[in-house]
Amino acid sequence: xxxxxxxxxxxxxxxxxxxxxxxxxxxxxxxxxxxxxxxxxxxxxxxxxxxxxxxxxxxxxxxxxxxxxxxxxxxxxxxxxxxxxxxxxxxxxxxxxxxxxxxxxxxxxxxxxx
Amino acid sequence: xxxxxxxxxxxxxxxxxxxxxxxxxxxxxxxxxxxxxxxxxxxxxxxxxxxxxxxxxxxxxxxxxxxxxxxxxxxxxxxxxxxxxxxxxxxxxxxxxxxxxxxxxxxxxxx
Numbered sequence: 001x002x003x004x005x006x007x008x009x010x011x012x013x014x015x016x017x018x019x020x021x022x023x024x025x026x027x028x029x030x031x032x033x034x035x036x037x038x039x040x041x042x043x044x045x046x047x048x049x050x051x052x053x054x055x056x057x058x059x060x061x062x063x064x065x066x067x068x069x070x071x072x073x074x075x076x077x078x079x080x081x082x083x084x085x086x087x088x089x090x091x092x093x094x095x096x097x098x099x100x101x102x103x104x105x106x107x108x109x110x111x112x113x114x
Numbered sequence: 115x116x117x118x119x120x121x122x123x124x125x126x127x128x129x130x131x132x133x134x135x136x137x138x139x140x141x142x143x144x145x146x147x148x149x150x151x152x153x154x155x156x157x158x159x160x161x162x163x164x165x166x167x168x169x170x171x172x173x174x175x176x177x178x179x180x181x182x183x184x185x186x187x188x189x190x191x192x193x194x195x196x197x198x199x200x201x202x203x204x205x206x207x208x209x210x211x212x213x214x215x216x217x218x219x220x221x222x223x224x225x
Contacts, residue, residue, distance in 0.1 A: 004156075031211060042120075042217035043157075043202060050211050058212065090156060102147070103213065105156035 002026050004106035006091050012112045013081045021076040021109050023091030031094045032074040033058075033103065034066060036087040043090070049074055081113045117141065118205055118216035126222045127193055135188045135219045137203035145206040146186045147213060148177050152199045160188075160201075198223045 007022040023032065033048040035058075045058030049068040063085060065077045074093075078085060088110050092103040119138045127133050137146070148160040161170045163179035163186060170177050174191045190197055200220050204213040 033212070035215075040217065043204075043215040045212055045214070048212055059214070092157075102159035102162060103157075104159075105149075107156045108154075 004091055004093055004104050006089075006106040006109050008109060009107070010110050012114065013078075014114055015082060017081050018077070018079050019081065019111075020078075021089055021091075021111075023074040023076070023093075023106060024072055025074075025093040025104070026072065027093065027095070027104065028071070029093035029095050029104070030071070032068065033092045033094075034064075034074065034076045035090045035092065036060065036085075037090060037108075038087050046076065046089075081111075083113045085111065086113045087111060117207065117214055118203060120201075120203055120216040120219050122219060123217070124220045124222075126224060128224050129194060130192055133190050133193055133221070135201050135221070137186045137188070137205075137216055139184045139205055139207075141207065142183050143205040143207050144183075145213075146179050146183075147204040147206075148186070148188055149202045149204065149215075150199050151202065151218070157202065193223050195223050195225065197221060 004025045030051050034046040035043045037043050044060050046064050047066040049055050052071040055066045067075045088108045090108050091106040094103045121136045146163045149157040151157045161177045166181040166183045168179045176189045179186045200218045202215050202218045204215040
């Protein structure tokens with residue numbers, strides 16, 4: 001099992017450009033999450049999904065969109081990138097009945113917006 | 115998140131020394147999670163605490179949750195270089211399928 005994988009690992013964007021980050025998991029997990037990690041800010045939840053076809057907003061959803069068309073994939077989109085979106089993005093997944101279950105994290109995507 | 119406060123923000127200890135990291139919640143939580151992150155990598159799950167007064171250990175790391183379920187401590191005994199990294203606590207407050215994380219504690223181990 002590959003676990004949770006993220007594509008790409010690194011990306012540099014110019015302000016106003018768009019991009020999609022892909023998260024894939026092979027553990028048949030129902031729940032998937034997108035976080036961003038910034039120095040001094042810890043890990044903040046952007047959006048999450050409790051199953052195929054569902055999405056919900058987290059703590060910092062503005063400027064991002066997500067889709068969960070397939071159970072194994074969770075996409076994070078930036079329609080018009082801004083320098084404030086420079087961050088490290090982590091995807092995570094967990095099994096059915098997420099309460100009290102551990103989350104499995106991907107290796108992260110480092111995004112720089114110039 | 116302001117709902118979870120971790121202290122200290124940064125910690126430097128000599129190899130072999132014991133240390134404690136604290137995580138305090140502004141309200142009662144349903145589940146408390148401890149994760150470790152090696153610099154530049156993703157998070158690794160350490161332990162999860164559910165019940166007031168619960169204590170769990172894994173190798174040289176022990177985590178406790180107080181009776182009121184608002185404060186947790188992570189204790190490392192006889193620290194080693196492999197313990198270096200960022201430790202984050204996360205909490206499930208509302209049984210609403212998501213975990214809110216603290217800002218993390220950076221741990222450095224001096225040889």
